[in-house]
Amino acid sequence: MAQGNLLITDDEPIILKMLKMNLADHVEKIFTAENGREALAVLEKEEIHCIVCDINMPVMNGVELIKEVRARGIQLPFIFYTAHGERELMLEAVKYGAFDFLNKPNLDGLEEVVLRGLKAGSSPSAEEDISDDQLSEYKKLLKELN
Amino acid sequence: MKKEKRVILYYGEDPEFVQSLETYFKRFHRDLVHELTCLDYKKTSIADYFIEHGKAHLIFIDFFDISDKQLLSLLAEINLLKQSALYKSSTIMGLFADKDTLVSQEYLLSSGISLAYIQGRSMTDFICDSFEIAFDDTLFQPRYAKVDHVDLQIQIGFCSLLTQMDDKQFSIESDYEVHGKKIQTNLAMFKALTATEFDILKTYPFALKSPLDFTYQIKFPIAGAWEADSTNLIHKATLDTWLDLKSDLFEAPKPRIKIFTNQAKLTVLLAKQQSKMDISFDISAQWSTALFNEHRALKKPQLIFYDMYEAEEGIGVKGLSDLTDILSNQRGNKPIVIITNTPSKTEALRKLYQYPHLLAIEGPLTEEIVQLFSKKFVESGKTQGQVKPTQIKCNQPARSITIYDQFIFNSLTEREFTFLSKVEIPFYTTVKLNLSFIVYGTLVPYELSTNKKKDYYHYKAIIHGVEEGELEKLRKLVNQLIFNPVDDLNPKTLKDLIAQSPIQMVPLPEKVLEEVRTTEQEVFTLSVKKMNSGIKSKL
Structure with a gap:
């Protein structure tokens, strides 16, 4: 089991239940x-290491949430759960630092992404x-270059 | 009103020249607020100065004793600085020992050098001309005899660069926009080929190897096997032999890296590194979908840095979206895109932009990051594969080439000439007149306005690159035209005058002459209005 606490935010209770399970x-x-x-x-009361968040919600959507969280100086990884047609919101979200995106209703890769997010949230690296x-990833890209 | 300090650099090995400049300023322009610095090119570079002190407005580069290695480094530096919105306005003047040296290095006038000064000319001319070009400032200028309303058709050349050549085509880069599918030029290296008009295969609205505005890919007029020898055609065997014999003129293109960044200082830092690295940088401070589409077709960058520093509408999220769309849809090679100054992670951006060949870095784009990734890129060997050496080396005289077109010669003094043009030409373009000697000119903003008057644009060129002896000949020509006004001559006398003149001039057809005279009248009226309202020098 990974170290860390996860916050899942979604306006659909059934999605919350499914992800939690x-x-x-x-x-x-x-x-x-x-x-x-x-x-x-929740963030004010609990120690959270990663957030899985629906990007389109009433009251306060995912973009407004990440904007507010960043304004408070909190650099937690945000994994956005998005549906088709939400590209404009995604473009907005990346300005504040998105960790990853997952497509509804597909759960493929959910666990792997969340574990990476928790790891990043538990031991953040210096930004510079x-x-x-990153260097390994670059070397991989170079190998793939024709 | 506080006068802005003019920052002037001398880049060379002659501190006495700097002393003579200071003496001149003290004697004739006491109230000139300036800072004059001497940089020894064996010890430092222009980029070093810019990094430490900020940009200079005017730079004199002394080409007297510069070595090949220093010249290559300098050209690479200037090329990159001229790509920067912040630094490209720095005006560069070249100092030459004699006319032959200048002519043999004529390509320098299309490589960022705006004006050429030959040793022995008057300091007054030199200072006045350089200040007018650098600061749009008309210092005290002697009055010269002037011939007006010459109104003859004349051929004017535009100093350009021959940058690439293979067995089928060659490329010319220039600030002059050629309209149509034919280009007037000549290929001096092929003595037997006297063709002066060639077919343009393709025109690009940017330059590959220089800070100029256009690239023209031009077809070699190859003779078919059945065709007899002709001075307008070249046989493939001749071309192949020449390319083989002159292989030392050429080099393979360096791998290209495209950098989008608003950081002007980074341009200077990379300019310093340019010649030391096996990489060619193209730097843009703005995003343009149309321009990038053309750019990637010709330059084929395989590594792109996209720096979101102070990201606005241009180099920002939307621009990155357009960039990755273009790259996703291009056939073949998909370049690596490194995004810096982004708070988002690689996986998020890959999914958002549907482009798997990208890497996100949270920190700023720095010289070190560019070097690190560029070095690994070159080491990977995944550059452009085995590419034939078709680029002409930056410091080769073969790079010099001229594009010609026809204009209407309007006025002449020993210091400047004016002409009328149907097409718009950018300011600070270097032109040349082939008299019995070559006269170079740099187009400058003209107080009489160069907005199109009826049918013509009206341009003024400051004459430079002329030796004392040639200046005498220019004076004689001015006097000749003053005392033999074209209008007063009967057709036979005009014909004789033209035949004797060192300038190739052609009388204008009646209808064109009428248009020209109307334009000149409008220009004259405007000049009187402006004189009456009192135009003062900006000094």
């Missing part, structure tokens, strides 16, 4: 919220460093 065995603690405002309340991972 899929991730319960891989994460220390899971908190849920039905909109951005509730998520902020080029990490070994």
Whole structure:
């Protein structure tokens, strides 16, 4: 089981339930919220290491949430759960630092992405460093270059 | 009103020249607020100065004793600085020992050098001309005899660069926009080929190897096997032999890296590194979908840095979206895109932009990051494969080439000439007149306005690159035209005058002459209005 606490934010209770079920065995603690405002309340009380967030929600959507979180100086990884046609919101979200995107209703890769997010959230690296991972990734890209 | 300090650099090995400049300023322009610095090119570079002190407005580069290695480094530096929106306005003047040296290095006038000064000419001319070009400032200028309303058709050349050649085509880069599918030029290296008009295969609205505005890919007029020898055609065997014998003129293109960044200082830092690296940088401070589409077709960058520093509408999220769309749809090679100054992670951006060949870096784009990734890129060997050496080396005299077109010669003094043009020409383009000697000119903004008057644009060129002896000949020509006004001559006398003149001039057809005279009248009226309203020098 990975170290770390996860916050899942989605306005659809059934999605919250589904994600919680899929991730319960891989994460220390899971908190849920039905909109951005509730998520902020959780962040104020609990230690969270990664957020899985629906990008389009009433009351406070995913973009407004990440904007507010960043304004508070919190650099947690945000994994956005998006549906088709939400590209404009995604373009907005990346301005504040998106960790990854997952497509609804596909759960493929969810666990892997969340574990990476939790790892990043638990031990953040200094922003100026080029990490070994980034250099390895670059070498992979160079190999693929025709 | 506080006068802005003029920052002037001398880049060479002659501190006495700098001293003579200071003496001149003290004597004739006491109230000139300036800073004059001497840089020894064996110890430092222009980029070093810019990094430490900010840009200079006017730079004198002394080409007297510069070595080949220094010249290559300098040209690479200037090329990159001229791509930067912040630094390209720095005006560069070249100092030459004699006319032959200048002519043999004529390509310098299309490589960022705006004006050429030959040793022995008057300091007054030199300072006045360089200040007018650098600061749009008309310092005290002697009055010269002037012939007006010459109104003859004349051929004017535009100093350009021959940058690439293979067995089928060659490329010319120039600030002059050629309209149509034919280009007037000559290929001096092929003595037997006297053709002066060639077919343009393709025109690009940017330059590959220089800070100029256009690239023309031109077809060699190859003779068919059945065709007899002709001075307008070249046989493939002749061309192949020449290319083989002159292979040392050429080099393979360096791998190209495209950098989008608003960081002007980074341009200077990379300019310093340019000649030391096996890489060619193209730097843009703005995003344009149309321009990038053309750019990638010709330059084929395989590594692109996209720096979101102070990202606005241009180099920002939308621009990156357009960029990755274009790259996704292009056939073949998909370049690697490195995005810096982004708070988002690689996986997020790959999914958002549907482009798997990108890497996100949170930190700023720095010289070190460019070097690190460029070095690995070159080491990977995944550059452009085995590419034939078809680029003409930057410091080769063979690079010099001229594009010609016809204009209407309007006025002449020993310092400047004016002409009328049907097409618009950018300011600070270098032109040349082939008299019995070559006269270079640089187009400058003209107080009489160069907005199109009826049918013509009206341009003024400051004459430079002329030796004392040639100046005498220019004076004689001016006097000759003053005392033999074209209008007063009968057709036979005009014909004789033209035949004797060192300038190739052709009388204008009646209808064209009428248009020209109307334009000149409008220009004259405007000049009187402006004189009456009192135009003062900006000094």
